[in-house]
């Protein structure tokens with residue numbers, strides 16, 4: 257459907273996989289891309305959740321129509337308000353008032369906060385309990401330009417989907433294949449605990465900083481799968497299983513933090529060779 261075509265290929269593939277896994281995360285964080293792209297993705301996900309036909313979202317059923325038209329009674333969009341354009345406790349009232357109640361007519365209650373980075377800390381804390389233990393009929397879709405604007409306690413509970421640096425562009429399948437090859441070699445190097453092999457595996461990424469970010473993001477998903485035992489969220493289930501068998505969860509978390517550092521440095525226009533150094537050395541730093 258039209259909505260899907262506007263999603264970056266990688267994000268769309270992630271959504272298809274989590275949808276197929278039957279374990280749709282209750283609390284999602286959308287990062288990267290433009291504000292519009294994040295809003296689009298949030299609506300797309302809400303339609304996936306409420307759609308009563310298939311493949312979800314079909315874009316044709318009554319529920320999809322209502323979600324895409326912004327009139328579904330169980331899908332609430334919470335915007336920032338006031339001069340400071342922040343999301344205040346009062347703006348979050350609807351969640352507090354309705355989350356415990358069953359949906360009116362849809363499959364679930366979906367709360368979308370397109371500018372979650374603007375939720376004041378007290379508001380984030382107020383949401384924490386719901387994010388930690390969402391009722392089975394509640395889904396939260398938060399979007400933020402920069403993930404660092406959210407409290408670590410909140411962040412750690414969200415399933416992040418990054419829409420990439422240029423949301424309008426989709427990766428060619430050739431680039432996608434190349435990235436997958438690099439990731440496969442990187443995982444083999446990690447499994448062998450060979451830092452030099454890792455440096456060699458990621459060296460082809462030096463030409464394009466965006467590819468460094470993409471590779472780091474893909475590996476981050478592999479690590480996530482390795483830690484949660486989820487199947488196929490990264491599209492590389494064998495790699496995830498291998499890493500899970502090689503490293504403890506605390507080490508996997510350290511690796512994820514190292515990837516995070518690379519992604520943030522890349523966003524700050526870090527030099528490609530320095531990024532690659534951060535990448536290979538960071539993964540083995542204990």
Ligand SMILES: [Zn+2]
Nearest residue numbers: 307314317320
């Ligand atoms: Zn539908």
